[in-house]
Amino acid sequence: EVQLLESGGGLVQPGGSLRLSCAASGFTFGSYAMNWVRQAPGKGLEWVSLISGGSVRTSYADSVKGRFTISRDNSKNTLYLQMNSLRVDDTAVYFCAKGAVPATYFDLWGRGTLVSVSS
Amino acid sequence: QTVVTQEPSFSVSPGGTVTLTCGLSSGSVSTDYYPSWYQQTPGQAPRTLIHSTNARSAGVPDRFSGSILGNKAALTITGAQADDESYYHCVLYMGGAIWVFGGGTKLTVL
Numbered sequence: 001e002v003q004l005l006e007s008g009g010g011l012v013q014p015g016g017s018l019r020l021s022c023a024a025s026g027f028t029f030g031s032y033a034m035n036w037v038r039q040a041p042g043k044g045l046e047w048v049s050l051i052s053g054g055s056v057r058t059s060y061a062d063s064v065k066g067r068f069t070i071s072r073d074n075s076k077n078t079l080y081l082q083m084n085s086l087r088v089d090d091t092a093v094y095f096c097a098k099g100a101v102p103a104t105y106f107d108l109w110g111r112g113t114l115v116s117v118s119s
Numbered sequence: 120q121t122v123v124t125q126e127p128s129f130s131v132s133p134g135g136t137v138t139l140t141c142g143l144s145s146g147s148v149s150t151d152y153y154p155s156w157y158q159q160t161p162g163q164a165p166r167t168l169i170h171s172t173n174a175r176s177a178g179v180p181d182r183f184s185g186s187i188l189g190n191k192a193a194l195t196i197t198g199a200q201a202d203d204e205s206y207y208h209c210v211l212y213m214g215g216a217i218w219v220f221g222g223g224t225k226l227t228v229l
Contacts, residue, residue, distance in 0.1 A: 045208050104212045
């Protein structure tokens with residue numbers, strides 16, 4: 001079955017760190033760009049970050065640049081998001097999303113993992 | 120800063136037709152932005168409906184269609200059904216591996 005499964009969310013204090021994971025199955029993971037997209041409570045979706053299939057290219061939204069790092073391990077079919085210096089406004093459900101070909105849109109989504117940043 | 124605009128809410132009668140739009144705070148949306156549309160019910164993962172302006176994703180009913188109307192991207196639902204009641208999100212590809220989502224539209228079918 002083609003699916004994405006996020007994990008690693010939880011409650012963290014402002015200034016803290018968290019690492020999210022996204023396990024992929026049912027497709028050739030290393031052949032596709034992958035993304036993180038988040039959704040704050042009651043808000044719309046916000047694209048966060050992209051990594052190309054071979055990890056050559058990464059990109060970030062301005063809101064997370066310098067604090068978040070996207071990476072992947074194609075041998076484990078897993079995508080990661082290392083989140084440092086977390087802020088209250090980083091509170092959101094974080095989705096991983098597979099990039100289509102061409103990678104101008106997202107064609108497969110996980111169910112998300114909740115990150116809560118609060119003291 | 121680029122802002123993508125969507126109607127916060129919309130309502131449609133069962134069987135009716137509704138068009139949701141996706142614009143830019145400054146400038147016009149064209150096919151060069153590869154607009155795509157996603158349907159989401161609360162607590163669920165988004166579902167890809169339309170990509171590259173007007174291409175339906177696999178399994179999406181043909182009552183969903185995408186287009187450019189004037190200076191905006193548009194999602195039209197023809198013959199709305201009760202289970203179309205959802206949030207609809209558009210996203211524009213800004214180039215350079217950067218995307219910007221709109222705020223989403225809550226569609227009510229009543």
